[in-house]
Amino acid sequence: MATSVVMPALEMAQETGKIVSWIKKEGDTVTKGEILLEVETDKAVVEIEATADGVLAGVKSHEGDVVPVGTTIAWLVAPGEQPPAYSPANVPSARAGVGAIYDRPGRSQTAPAEPAESPKSGAQISPKARRLAKEKGVDLSKIRGTGPDGTITSEDVLKAAETAQAPTAAPEAAPRLSAVARLMAERTTQSWTQVPHFFLARDVDAGALIELREKLGTKAVTHTDLLVALTARVLAKHPKMNASWDNGSIRLNPSINISVAMAVQDGVVGAVIPNADKTRIPDIAAQRKELTERARSGRLKPADVSGGTFTITNLGMYNVDAFNAIIAPPQAAILAVGRIADRVVALNGQPAVRAMMTLTLSGDHRVVDGAQAAVFLNDLAEAIRAPGDWIG
Amino acid sequence: MPESRELTLGEAVREAMAEEMRRDSRVFICGEDIAEAGTVFKVLTGLVDEFGTERVLDTPISEAGFTGIAVGAAMTGMRPIVDIMFGDFSTLVMDQMVNQAAKVHYMSGGKWKVPMVMRATLGATRRSAAQHSQSLHAWFCHIPGLKVVLPSTPYDAKGLLKTAIRDDNPVVFFEDKMMYKLKGPVPVEDYTIPFGVADVKRVGSDITIVATSSMVQVALGAAKLLEEYDISAEVIDPRTVWPLDEKTLIESAKKTSRVIVVDEGYGRYGVTAEIASVIAEGAFFNLEAPVKRIGAMHVPIPFSPPLEDATVPTERQVFEAAKALCG
Numbered sequence: 191m192a193t194s195v196v197m198p199a200l201e202m203a204q205e206t207g208k209i210v211s212w213i214k215k216e217g218d219t220v221t222k223g224e225i226l227l228e229v230e231t232d233k234a235v236v237e238i239e240a241t242a243d244g245v246l247a248g249v250k251s252h253e254g255d256v257v258p259v260g261t262t263i264a265w266l267v268a269p270g271e272q273p274p275a276y277s278p279a280n281v282p283s284a285r286a287g288v289g290a291i292y293d294r295p296g297r298s299q300t301a302p303a304e305p306a307e308s309p310k311s312g313a314q315i316s317p318k319a320r321r322l323a324k325e326k327g328v329d330l331s332k333i334r335g336t337g338p339d340g341t342i343t344s345e346d347v348l349k350a351a352e353t354a355q356a357p358t359a360a361p362e363a364a365p366r367l368s369a370v371a372r373l374m375a376e377r378t379t380q381s382w383t384q385v386p387h388f389f390l391a392r393d394v395d396a397g398a399l400i401e402l403r404e405k406l407g408t409k410a411v412t413h414t415d416l417l418v419a420l421t422a423r424v425l426a427k428h429p430k431m432n433a434s435w436d437n438g439s440i441r442l443n444p445s446i447n448i449s450v451a452m453a454v455q456d457g458v459v460g461a462v463i464p465n466a467d468k469t470r471i472p473d474i475a476a477q478r479k480e481l482t483e484r485a486r487s488g489r490l491k492p493a494d495v496s497g498g499t500f501t502i503t504n505l506g507m508y509n510v511d512a513f514n515a516i517i518a519p520p521q522a523a524i525l526a527v528g529r530i531a532d533r534v535v536a537l538n539g540q541p542a543v544r545a546m547m548t549l550t551l552s553g554d555h556r557v558v559d560g561a562q563a564a565v566f567l568n569d570l571a572e573a574i575r576a577p578g579d580w581i582g
Numbered sequence: 583m584p585e586s587r588e589l590t591l592g593e594a595v596r597e598a599m600a601e602e603m604r605r606d607s608r609v610f611i612c613g614e615d616i617a618e619a620g621t622v623f624k625v626l627t628g629l630v631d632e633f634g635t636e637r638v639l640d641t642p643i644s645e646a647g648f649t650g651i652a653v654g655a656a657m658t659g660m661r662p663i664v665d666i667m668f669g670d671f672s673t674l675v676m677d678q679m680v681n682q683a684a685k686v687h688y689m690s691g692g693k694w695k696v697p698m699v700m701r702a703t704l705g706a707t708r709r710s711a712a713q714h715s716q717s718l719h720a721w722f723c724h725i726p727g728l729k730v731v732l733p734s735t736p737y738d739a740k741g742l743l744k745t746a747i748r749d750d751n752p753v754v755f756f757e758d759k760m761m762y763k764l765k766g767p768v769p770v771e772d773y774t775i776p777f778g779v780a781d782v783k784r785v786g787s788d789i790t791i792v793a794t795s796s797m798v799q800v801a802l803g804a805a806k807l808l809e810e811y812d813i814s815a816e817v818i819d820p821r822t823v824w825p826l827d828e829k830t831l832i833e834s835a836k837k838t839s840r841v842i843v844v845d846e847g848y849g850r851y852g853v854t855a856e857i858a859s860v861i862a863e864g865a866f867f868n869l870e871a872p873v874k875r876i877g878a879m880h881v882p883i884p885f886s887p888p889l890e891d892a893t894v895p896t897e898r899q900v901f902e903a904a905k906a907l908c909g
Contacts, residue, residue, distance in 0.1 A: 318867060318868050318870050338907070341870070344839065344870060
């Protein structure tokens with residue numbers, strides 16, 4: 191019996207998924223659990239496994255296609271078996287070529303195929319609209335109906351005809367943004383325009399941190415790993431720094447999950463190390479390493495990037511001394527970490543050279559205020575100065 | 583400026599008959615309770631005084647009988663008007679109207695004609711229960727050889743009734759019993775209204791409401807409500823449902839692209855069905871939406887007043903339907 195391969199809903203609000211690549215090809219024999227294809231959602235690239243043994247057949251959606259969740263995109267059939275015919279509702283019309291977004295993702299269905307002759311694939315079209323469209327050469331499939339129940343009326347057709355006749359001064363369409371780039375643009379704009387940011391900067395002596403890293407092995411552990419561990423442990427004392435703004439109220443988060451900002455091809459994502467306050471440094475390092483690799487290859491899973499309660503972003507490797515970071519809502523704060531560099535500092539009345547590092551904390555003023563954040567930052571600076579007190 | 587005055591629809595009907603009886607001595611009326619009583623609706627009050635009991639002929643309760651008399655009289659040179667008190671009693675006259683009056687001219691190769699008028703009433707909400715409240719005009723529209731008239735104003739009633747009396751063929755003339763008190767201007771001088779010519783009762787551009795008889799008033803009321811929503815409704819009264827002025831209906835439908843048909847008869851296989859079909863055929867490629875029909879609820883008309891009222895199309899109902907069609 192044929193089994194359908196369906197565009198899965200990987201996230202709560204996901205409406206469509208983009209096919210990144212087919213790992214298996216039409217005609218390949220697959221066993222249950224093997225990876226069939228990769229799908230990109232708003233947040234991550236996910237591998238989709240075969241849900242049954244069989245031969246991959248009737249592959250209908252191809253690399254680059256954006257498909258509503260629930261849509262059948264291929265079949266797994268017995269050797270020699272023909273894949274079932276697609277219902278008209280599931281077959282993309284000519285207009286939905288590569289990269290096109292279907293008009294009505296909400297209408298997608300996992301239900302069994304409708305009778306094949308069903309002519310309607312969407313909105314109703316009034317007889318008058320249909321005639322006018324023919325006369326004026328308007329493509330009805332490109333029109334969104336504004337009549338009762340979304341019926342396409344003559345008014346819609348005339349409007350479309352007018353638009354088509356208007357001189358097209360529009361520049362050539364830019365390539366569509368990737369999901370990561372689009373999401374980054376939306377989220378940072380939303381945060382920067384809606385979250386009242388404030389910033390606290392603090393220089394700290396990183397000598398002890400460097401020593402600790404050398405003790406644990408510079409290959410295995412990064413400064414970021416140590417900062418994740420220390421920050422998480424300090425956060426345990428400062429629950430408001432680990433809180434979230436939740437539609438007018440402050441929600442304290444039961445666990446401390448540190449997001450580590452990671453550069454990916456088209457932007458930045460926050461890969462999450464859950465319960466970082468209770469996780470040993472080598473484990474943090476191992477998790478961070480795996481997440482980094484997945485991020486680089488664009489294979490982060492939805493779970494990898496959700497649930498963070500506090501973000502650390504480190505641009506030290508790019509020789510940035512200090513910077514202000516944008517909070518990732520609903521988190522209340524983000525810590526921007528600059529490079530560790532030798533600087534001349536005053537020590538006991540004398541100039542001295544020390545490995546220094548600048549931390550800049552961005553806070554959401556709806557959740558925390560400057561004094562609360564300063565106390566946290568002070569504790570964190572203290573922890574960096576004497577990490578042994580915090581890490582057993 | 584032609585002289586005009588306000589008459590009720592009942593007065594306009596009486597005046598039309600009186601004038602025609604004065605003009606043509608072959609015209610006479612027969613029916614139940616029409617002479618001294620002037621009909622139960624008092625429409626014919628006073629006619630017997632002017633024209634006598636030979637021309638205003640009270641009959642026994644015998645619809646089939648006196649309708650048959652009228653058919654024979656018409657065939658032999660008279661111009662009778664038959665008064666059927668309630669249109670519900672059409673059941674009793676069907677053989678005379680359908681198998682005799684409608685057929686004679688054809689079956690005699692045009693040698694005989696049947697210049698008679700059958701007047702009857704239609705319309706509910708008079709608390710007359712299931713056997714005295716029906717609107718059965720559609721039955722006659724189905725028969726080739728009969729003309730069917732549905733006046734909606736005093737002016738139309740008088741002009742159309744005169745045309746009916748002067749017509750050489752059998753005409754069925756339905757008056758809504760609830761409209762006898764409706765007042766409107768009626769010219770003093772003689773006039774007739776040709777059959778098969780619809781009247782645009784209100785000019786509009788967004789939706790056409792085709793309405794007959796008392797439903798014209800309902801449609802005009804709905805059109806007024808629609809004004810507040812910036813929906814301009816055109817109200818068309820076919821006035822005669824056979825012959826039907828298809829051209830005017832189709833032209834209006836083409837202009838507005840949306841149509842509601844309202845008639846107090848039952849919708850199923852009824853006047854609204856025929857008119858909707860004419861419009862769908864004639865204006866299909868100019869329609870934005872299916873033609874909406876509104877007729878009497880498909881039930882025997884209840885005696886209970888609230889239930890009876892619920893069976894008849896209302897302004898609100900037409901208004902809501904129009905709003906839905908216009909989106």
